[in-house]
Amino acid sequence: xxxxxxxxxxxxxxxxxxxxxxxxxxxxxxxxxxxxxxxxxxxxxxxxxxxxxxxxxxxxxxxxxxxxxxxxxxxxxxxxxxxxxxxxxxxxxxxxxxxxxxxxxxxxxxxxxxxxxxxxxxxxxxxxxxxxxxxxxxxxxxxxxxxxxxxxxxxxxxxxxxx
Amino acid sequence: xxxxxxxxxxxxxxxxxxxxxxxxxxxxxxxxxxxxxxxxxxxxxxxxxxxxxxxxxxxxxxxxxxxxxxxxxxxxxxxxxxxxxxxxxxxxxxxxxxxxxxxxxxxxxxxxxxxxxxxxxxxxxxxxxxxxxxxxxxxxxxxxxxxxxxxxxxxxxxxxxxxxxxxxxxxxxxxxxxxxxxxxxxxxxxxxxxxxxxxxxxxxxxxxxxxxxxxxxxxxxxxxxxxxxxxxxxxxxxxxxxxxxxxxxxxxxxxxxxxxxxxxxxxxxxxxxxxxxxxxxxxxxxxxxxxx
Ligand SMILES: Cc1cc2nc3c(=O)[nH]c(=O)nc-3n(C[C@H](O)[C@H](O)[C@H](O)COP(=O)(O)OP(=O)(O)OC[C@H]3O[C@@H](n4cnc5c(N)ncnc54)[C@H](O)[C@@H]3O)c2cc1C
Ligand code: FES
Ligand code: FES
Numbered sequence: 001x002x003x004x005x006x007x008x009x010x011x012x013x014x015x016x017x018x019x020x021x022x023x024x025x026x027x028x029x030x031x032x033x034x035x036x037x038x039x040x041x042x043x044x045x046x047x048x049x050x051x052x053x054x055x056x057x058x059x060x061x062x063x064x065x066x067x068x069x070x071x072x073x074x075x076x077x078x079x080x081x082x083x084x085x086x087x088x089x090x091x092x093x094x095x096x097x098x099x100x101x102x103x104x105x106x107x108x109x110x111x112x113x114x115x116x117x118x119x120x121x122x123x124x125x126x127x128x129x130x131x132x133x134x135x136x137x138x139x140x141x142x143x144x145x146x147x148x149x150x151x152x153x154x155x156x157x158x159x160x161x162x163x
Numbered sequence: 164x165x166x167x168x169x170x171x172x173x174x175x176x177x178x179x180x181x182x183x184x185x186x187x188x189x190x191x192x193x194x195x196x197x198x199x200x201x202x203x204x205x206x207x208x209x210x211x212x213x214x215x216x217x218x219x220x221x222x223x224x225x226x227x228x229x230x231x232x233x234x235x236x237x238x239x240x241x242x243x244x245x246x247x248x249x250x251x252x253x254x255x256x257x258x259x260x261x262x263x264x265x266x267x268x269x270x271x272x273x274x275x276x277x278x279x280x281x282x283x284x285x286x287x288x289x290x291x292x293x294x295x296x297x298x299x300x301x302x303x304x305x306x307x308x309x310x311x312x313x314x315x316x317x318x319x320x321x322x323x324x325x326x327x328x329x330x331x332x333x334x335x336x337x338x339x340x341x342x343x344x345x346x347x348x349x350x351x352x353x354x355x356x357x358x359x360x361x362x363x364x365x366x367x368x369x370x371x372x373x374x375x376x377x378x379x380x381x382x383x384x385x386x387x388x389x390x391x392x393x394x395x396x397x398x399x400x401x402x403x404x405x406x407x408x409x410x411x412x413x414x415x416x417x418x419x420x421x422x423x424x425x426x427x428x429x430x431x432x433x434x435x436x437x438x439x440x441x442x443x444x445x446x447x448x449x450x451x452x453x454x455x
Contacts, residue, residue: 004172024173025211025221047209048276049362060249060278066208067279068201070173071225114274135361136273 011075013038014082024070028062029053031069032079040080040109044138051137054110055079061117063136080109089116092154101150103141111137115151125155166211173201173221179229179309182336185222187311190334196220200336202245203279205272206288230283230338233257239344241307244283244337249274251282261342263298263353263370270294273361283337286319289327289393290364292432296394297370298353300386302342310335323393349374349382350453354445358432365389366433369445373404373453380404380413389433390425390442399424400446414450421446 006021013036020035029046032038032055044052046065053064056078083089092115095101102108111134118125118133125133130151131144139147176182189198201207201221210216224230230245235256242251248268251257258265271277271285271294285295286306304319308331319340323329331337351372357363368388374381383404385397403420407413427438 004169023168023171024223025168025171027168027208027212030168046212048205048272051273051275054275061275062278063275065212066203066205066276068168068173068204068208068223070175070223071204117274132361133274136275 007070007073009069009073011072011077013077014079015085022069024068026069028055028057028064028067028069028072028077031072032064032077038079038081042106042109044106049136049138050107051110051114051134052107054113054137056113056117059120061114078113080113083112083116086116088119088158089113091158092116092119092151095154095157096147096150099150099153100146101142107137107139107141111139111147115147115154118151119155119158123155123159125151127152166214166216168211171211171216171219171221173223174198175223175226177226179227179336179338182222182224182227183309183311183334186334186336189220190332197333198222200224200287202281202284203247205276205280206284224283224336230336234339237344239341241339241341242282243339244286245281246283248277248280248282248285252277260344260347261298261302263301263351263372264295264342266353267294267298267355267368267370270355270360276362282340286322286340287329287331287337289323289329291326291391291393292365292368292389293394294355294365294368294388297368297386297388299340299342300394300396301351301370301372301384302346303384305341306337307339307341308335309338314338316341320396326392346372346374352449352452354448356441356445364432367427367438367441367445369442369449371446371449373409373450375409375453378408380407380409385417385421385446387425387442387445390427390438392426395425397421397424404450409450409454414447417446417450418443 010019032041042052044050048063048066055064130148189195197218198220199218201223224245230243232243234241248271252265252268285293299319305316349372354369355365356367357365370386372384383401385400388394399420403416427435
């Protein structure tokens with residue numbers, strides 16, 4: 001068998017086209033952190049349980065530790081570094097700052113993207129909706145209340161700017 | 164030890180015929196390493212991270228559109244094996260006619276797992292705790308399995324033959340999961356019992372379907388996960404209910420039958436005692452709710 005080769009990978013990350021070489025089974029998490037130096041995406045468990053590595057891939061929330069590079073060929077990816085330029089994610093970030101949704105911050109990139117993903121699909125989520133859509137993101141600091149509050153504030157801020 | 168992604172090769176066919184040709188070539192060539200299908204990767208990537216993958220070559224299914232299609236027909240629906248749980252739980256026909264499968268899909272891991280994990284992967288990973296399994300058994304699912312030499316169909320209830328053993332050759336792929344459209348209007352329920360609502364593998368799972376008319380149970384389907392080496396269709400329990408009036412003596416006989424036909428074990432998630440007791444409570448709850 002021929003030794004596995006790196007493949008050339010094209011994708012759009014935070015609106016910018018990127019090209020790089022990666023092993024097909026490299027984790028998207030490592031591609032982002034090591035190859036693209038986008039270290040905002042965090043590694044917690046490395047096995048899909050904690051959501052620290054969550055990013056938005058072609059409009060869907062995924063855990064980047066479970067996505068092989070080969071499957072993001074041609075894809076659009078939003079990481080926390082792109083949040084400030086994303087209308088909804090930026091509002092979520094703002095709300096987290098104002099309402100104490102961030103403590104140590106290790107879970108925040110994933111939590112903020114999960115929340116932005118929710119608000120992109122549902123403008124007026126209930127508390128139960130917020131809790132369900134963040135169920136895959138573990139936080140060891142906040143006890144979740146301030147996170148849930150921040151997302152609720154972000155939802156009402158967004159409504160304000162739209163009307 | 165952590166797996167090194169540099170050790171693995173991945174083939175990316177863009178059509179099903181091409182995929183089957185590659186699978187068949189790999190299976191025929193004695194020297195070629197095993198070629199393993201890779202769908203959403205939510206089981207395989209965890210194994211890679213643990214350094215526990217038994218293979219070196221993958222065939223990624225992500226570029227094969229046909230495997231992601233949903234095809235409703237008159238008598239049955241065909242769910243492409245690479246359809247994700249997120250798509251399954253939002254498909255209107257499935258929500259209306261196969262609610263147990265949609266509920267199960269909505270309880271797999273959490274959203275980010277449902278966006279990637281596929282029904283075919285859940286089946287071929289062959290865990291006795293797989294959340295889709297009880298619903299598929301209760302709905303009389305059939306699997307359409309393809310290889311370069313043709314297509315065959317088998318009842319899902321015959322697919323798992325032992326712990327992590329199944330009727331799938333190395334040159335075969337699961338193409339679709341077929342569900343007969345005959346359960347609308349039946350009394351039905353899915354329950355998953357785990358350590359927490361999200362991100363927890365089941366300790367016990369249950370799916371039940373009853374067709375009741377003229378006060379009699381015309382048809383019963385009872386299936387459970389994590390109570391035997393494979394997902395289990397509880398045929399003795401079904402027989403205890405079939406043709407009966409749903410009274411307390413029928414409920415008692417169903418519980419007795421269930422007690423005899425499940426064989427839960429102790430493992431990291433739970434123990435035999437707990438699983439037995441919860442199983443009996445689940446069947447009782449289900450049957451009582453059907454009396455209301
Ligand atoms: C954090 C986390 C939580 C989870 N929670 C749950 C849960 O609550 N309930 C649950 O049931 N599971 C759970 N899982 C397990 C997993 O998500 C599911 O089993 C999922 O359905 C696997 O699908 P996949 O497409 O990701 O499979 P993959 O990892 O791509 O493949 C799994 C297996 O299926 C084979 N395969 C895939 N597609 C085919 C095909 N078409 N034909 C033949 N073989 C095929 C592969 O070769 C491999 O052996 C969880 C996993 C994680 C990481
Ligand atoms: S690091 Fe990916 S889910 Fe925990
Ligand atoms: S803020 Fe520390 S883990 Fe969430």
